[in-house]
Amino acid sequence: MEYLNFTTNDYIEDARFRQWVRKPNAELDAFWQDFLEKHPEKTPKIIAATNFLLGIEQQVEGGTPAAAHEEVVFQRIKQIIAEAQRVPLWRRLPRWTSWATAASVLFVVGYWLLPLENPQNQEASYKTNREQTTLALIEKINATAEPLSIALTDGSTVRLQPGSRISYARNFTESTNREVYLSGEAFFEVSKNPNKPFFVYANELVTKVLGTSFNVRAYPNDKDVTVEVRTGRVAVAVAKKVGDREEISTREREGILLLPNQQAVLARKEIRLVKTLVREPLLLSETAPNLPKYNFIFEDTPVPEVFNTMARAYGLDIVFNEEQFVNCYFTADLNDVPPYEKIDIVCRSIEARYRILDAQIIIDGKGCKH
Amino acid sequence: MERTNALTDDQQLWQAVRAGHEDAFEGLYRRYFRDLFHYGRQFLRDEEAVNDAIQDLFVDLWRNRRSLSPARSVKYYLMVSLRRKIHRSLRPEHFTETDWELLPESLLPSQSSAETDFTNREDKCLLTEKLNAWLDQVPPRQREALILRYYYDMEYAEVAEMLGIKEQTSRNLVQKALYKLREISILLIIIIIEIIF
Numbered sequence: 001m002e003y004l005n006f007t008t009n010d011y012i013e014d015a016r017f018r019q020w021v022r023k024p025n026a027e028l029d030a031f032w033q034d035f036l037e038k039h040p041e042k043t044p045k046i047i048a049a050t051n052f053l054l055g056i057e058q059q060v061e062g063g064t065p066a067a068a069h070e071e072v073v074f075q076r077i078k079q080i081i082a083e084a085q086r087v088p089l090w091r092r093l094p095r096w097t098s099w100a101t102a103a104s105v106l107f108v109v110g111y112w113l114l115p116l117e118n119p120q121n122q123e124a125s126y127k128t129n130r131e132q133t134t135l136a137l138i139e140k141i142n143a144t145a146e147p148l149s150i151a152l153t154d155g156s157t158v159r160l161q162p163g164s165r166i167s168y169a170r171n172f173t174e175s176t177n178r179e180v181y182l183s184g185e186a187f188f189e190v191s192k193n194p195n196k197p198f199f200v201y202a203n204e205l206v207t208k209v210l211g212t213s214f215n216v217r218a219y220p221n222d223k224d225v226t227v228e229v230r231t232g233r234v235a236v237a238v239a240k241k242v243g244d245r246e247e248i249s250t251r252e253r254e255g256i257l258l259l260p261n262q263q264a265v266l267a268r269k270e271i272r273l274v275k276t277l278v279r280e281p282l283l284l285s286e287t288a289p290n291l292p293k294y295n296f297i298f299e300d301t302p303v304p305e306v307f308n309t310m311a312r313a314y315g316l317d318i319v320f321n322e323e324q325f326v327n328c329y330f331t332a333d334l335n336d337v338p339p340y341e342k343i344d345i346v347c348r349s350i351e352a353r354y355r356i357l358d359a360q361i362i363i364d365g366k367g368c369k370h
Numbered sequence: 371m372e373r374t375n376a377l378t379d380d381q382q383l384w385q386a387v388r389a390g391h392e393d394a395f396e397g398l399y400r401r402y403f404r405d406l407f408h409y410g411r412q413f414l415r416d417e418e419a420v421n422d423a424i425q426d427l428f429v430d431l432w433r434n435r436r437s438l439s440p441a442r443s444v445k446y447y448l449m450v451s452l453r454r455k456i457h458r459s460l461r462p463e464h465f466t467e468t469d470w471e472l473l474p475e476s477l478l479p480s481q482s483s484a485e486t487d488f489t490n491r492e493d494k495c496l497l498t499e500k501l502n503a504w505l506d507q508v509p510p511r512q513r514e515a516l517i518l519r520y521y522y523d524m525e526y527a528e529v530a531e532m533l534g535i536k537e538q539t540s541r542n543l544v545q546k547a548l549y550k551l552r553e554i555s556i557l558l559i560i561i562i563i564e565i566i567f
Contacts (some may be wrong), residue, residue: 009548011522022521053520059505059513060521065415066407073421074399077428084433143397163386163393183477 004039011049021053025080124239125220126165126183126272129201130135133179135169142184148281154178155191161221185217190232204242206255208235214258228263230288233333236264238271260284260315273360281314281339296334303328306346307308307363320363325350326369334365380444387431388438391395395435399428405522409449412514413456423455446528457466512547519544 003014011017020028021042036043090203141162142148150158151329160166164184168176172222172252180188180199190198192211202218205225212232219227228237237255238248252273258264265274285293294313298306303325316339328350334342343354343361352365383401386394403424411422422506427448441447511533516527532542537553 015523018520018523056516056520057504060408060412060517064407064411066404069407069417069421070400071401073403073425074396077399077432080425080429081432085554141393141396142399143383143393145379160384163391331497 004042006042006045008048011046013050017049019054021050022057050115073092076191093293094370124204124242126167126181126203126218129203129239130167130181135171135175137167137181138170138340139165139167141165152178152180154193154196157189159187160186170284182216182218184219185192187213187214187215189213201239203266204239204268204271205264206237206239208255209233223268225266225268226263227258229258229260230282231260234258236266236273238266238273243269248352258359260287271299277316277356277359277361281316285313285314298330298332298334300329302326302349303346303368304332305342306330310339310342318343318363319360319362321367324365324367325352325363326367381440383437384441384444388435388440389561390435395428395432398444402445405445406452407447409517410452410456412510412517413453413460419459420456423452423459427452427455445522445527446524446532449522450532468481508547508550512543512550515540526562 006014014027015030020032029347034047036046048299055103078249091330097227098265110117138158139152140148140161141228142164144160147162148160150160150166152158152168156178158166161184161287163180164186166183167181167185168331170177172178176196178190178193178196180198180200182200188198188200188209190209190211190213198209198211200216202216203220203225205216205227206219206234207214207216208225210231212235213230214232215228217228227234235255235257238252242248250276252266252271256273256275258275261278261340263276263278265276266272267274283294285291294309296309296313302318307318307320307325310316330346330349332345332349334345337345346352347354347363347365349364350368352363354363356362380401383394383398387398405515406427407420411417414420414423420485487538494538505516508516515529515533517530518524521524524532526540526544527537527546530537535543
C-alpha cells in the first residue's frame with residue numbers, strides 16, 4: 001500500500017481509510033496514528049480527506065435521528081405479518097373443531113410468529129416463561145454469527161450463542177431472586193451469592209444455582225433441553241406449570257442435582273429428565289486451580305486404584321466390584337489421553353467393558369486370574 | 371478484513387431469513403434500518419413516507435422469503451429494492467434523471483486539477499456546514515453517486531448498477547462531483563484567509 005504517495009483523492013478512494021474515518025476500531029486507529037506520526041507531511045492531505053468524508057456523513061445523516069423511527073416501524077411490520085398469518089390458519093383447520101379453531105387463532109394473534117406444528121398450549125416457551133414476571137425486562141438478542149458476551153450487574157457473565165436471546169429484570173440485583181429467561185443456547189458463569197439463587201428458565205426446564213458455570217441449550221424447535229455443568233453444583237427441575245400436571249413423576253418435579261461433568265437432558269414431549277455425563281468431561285483441576293492435580297502414569301498399579309484416581313480427578317462416579325478386580329494390575333502412561341479413552345484402555349486391558357448409566361460409569365468384567 | 375467478515379455475517383443472516391428464522395429477520399432489519407432510512411431521505415423529504423417504504427420492503431421480504439435467491443450483497447439488494455419502491459411511488463416530474471452518457475467530454479475533470487484543501491482542522495465545523503450547503507446544490511444524481519461511493523462504500527460497478535449507467539460513467543460522475551467541490555473549497559479557503567487577515 002503506497003499510502004506515502006497518496007493524494008487526497010487517493011485517501012478517500014481507499015476503503016481502509018474510509019473505515020478509519022467513519023467506523024474506526026483499535027487496529028485501524030493504531031495504524032493511522034502511527035502513520036501520521038511517521039509522516040507528518042501527509043497531515044494536510046489526510047485532514048482534507050477526513051473532512052470531506054465527514055462532510056458527506058453530515059450530508060447523509062444530517063439532523064434526523066433514524067433510531068427514533070426504528071422501533072415503531074418494526075412493530076408495524078410485525079403486526080402486518082401477524083395479521084397475514086391468520087388467514088392461512090383459518091383455512092387449514094377442519095370445520096368440525098370450531099372451538100379448537102378459536103383457541104388457535106387467539107394464540108396466533110397473541111404472538112407474532114409461531115411454529116405452527118407445535119401444540120402451543122402444551123409447552124412452556126420462552127415467551128410464556130417471560131410472562132410469569134411483573135418486573136420490567138431487558139432483552140438481549142444475538143443476531144450475529146459469533147457468540148456474544150453479556151455482563152450482568154451481579155458480576156455474572158453470559159455467553160450467548162448466535163440465534164439466541166435472553167431476558168432479565170432491568171433492576172437485576174434488586175429483585176429477590178436472580179432470574180433469567182433463555183431461548184437458544186448460552187454458557188453461564190454465575191457469581192456466588194448464597195442469599196440470591198440464580199434461576200435460568202429455558203423452555204420447560206428451570207436451572208437453579210448459587211454460583212457456578214454451566215451451559216444451557218434450549219432452542220425453540222429442539223426436542224430436548226440440555227444443561228451441562230462445568231463447575232459447581234446445579235439443580236434442575238421441570239418448570240412448575242408443567243410439573244404440576246398429574247402424570248409428571250416426582251423426579252422431574254423435585255429435580256435432580258448435577259455435579260461437574262454431568263448433564264441433564266429433558267425430553268420435552270415426554271417430560272422425562274435424564275441425568276448423564278457430558279461428552280467431554282474436564283479434569284476438575286482445570287477449572288478449579290486449587291484442587292490437586294493427578295498423575296496418570298501407572299506402573300503395576302492395582303486397577304481399583306486406577307479407577308479411583310480417575311474418579312477423583314474428573315469428579316466421576318465409577319462403579320465396579322472391588323473384589324472382582326483386586327488381582328488386576330495396570331501399566332501405562334495415560335496423561336493427555338481423553339477421559340473416556342482412559343477408561344476404555346484400562347477396561348480393554350482387563351477384558352472388561354464400561355457403560356454410562358444415569359451419570360455413573362459402570363464397569364463390567366470377569367476380573368483377572370491370580 | 372472487516373469487509374469480508376461483514377459479508378459473511380450478512381450471508382448467514384440472509385440464509386437464516388430465507389429459512390424462516392424470525393430472529394434473523396429482526397437482526398437484518400436492525401442492522402440496516404438506519405442506512406436505509408438515511409438513503410430513503412435522499413429521495414423523500416417526508417420521514418413518514420420513508421418509513422412506509424421501508425415497512426413495505428421488509429413485509430414483502432418476509433412474505434417472499436422462500437423464493438429469495440442467495441444475495442451477492444445484502445446491503446446492495448436492500449438499497450436497490452428501496453430505491454425502486456420509492457421511485458415507483460413518485461410521480462415522474464418529482465424525479466428527473468439526466469442522461470450522463472451524453473455528457474460532453476470537456477465537462478469531465480482532468481487529472482491535473484487542484485487538490486481539495488481543507489487543511490485547517492480548527493475550522494472543520496465551519497467548513498462542514500459550508501460543504502453541506504454546497505452539496506445540497508450538487509445535482510441529485512451526482513450527489514447520490516457521491517453518497518453511494520463514500521458513505522455506503524459501494525464499488526463503482528455497484529453504483530453504476532444502482533443508477534442504471536455504465537461503470538465508467540459512474541466513475542466520471544463521482545469525479546465530476548469531486549471536481550466541483552474542490553472548486554468550492556478553494557473559494558472557502560480564500561474566504562477564511564480574508565477573515566483572519
